[in-house]
Amino acid sequence: MSSLLPYLIDVERSRIFEEPQLTVALLPQELLSLLRPEISRSQFSWRQPGLREGSSIKKDKSKFQINLDIQHFSPDDITVKIVDGFVVVEALHEEKQDQHGWVSRRFTRRCPIPEGCDTDAVESRLSSDGVLTVSMPLQRRISNERRVPIIQTGPVKISDEPKPECVDSIETPPANGE
Secondary structure (H helix, E strand, O other), X not given: OOOOHHXXXXXXXXXXXXXXXXXXXXXXXXXXXXXXXXXXXXXHHHHOOOOOOOOEEEEOOOEEEEEEEOOOOOHHHXXXXXXXXXXXXXXXXXEEEEOOEEEEEEEEEEEEOOOOEOHXXXXXXXXOOOEEEEEEEEOOOOOOOOOOOOOOOOOOOXXXXXXXXXXXXXXXXXXXXX
């Protein structure tokens, strides 16, 4: 346990990197953050594009919406697809040179589509600050109950005067001349 003690105490260790995107391996603090709720996962959100602030998945009464922060990708690098009940967002850019050397990025997010969403009406929008919004409306629920309209056709034929009661009677014809 003594070998883990420095990591339990030094939760800021991941900030020693000037360019966090250059690191690839999962740091011990990040593993421990899963076990210790007081260490916020947001400290390490730079390690997973799409989990930064402003990224979310929401469903309300009218729509299902996904917001992803993918600011390191241009619109040509991004694809949004519906595949087997999932929204699949992929982004890829080949090696590009930056101030520290060469960098390439790849991002994939698969989100299950909740039941009742209209996948034929899906929309995606990319804001100028790099937030991709994918949304689709929820379909109206089909009810077994249907209201039938009443059509008025003319004047009322019912009067307030009492009517004599109808009595059904059967008359028998007289027998042989009686």
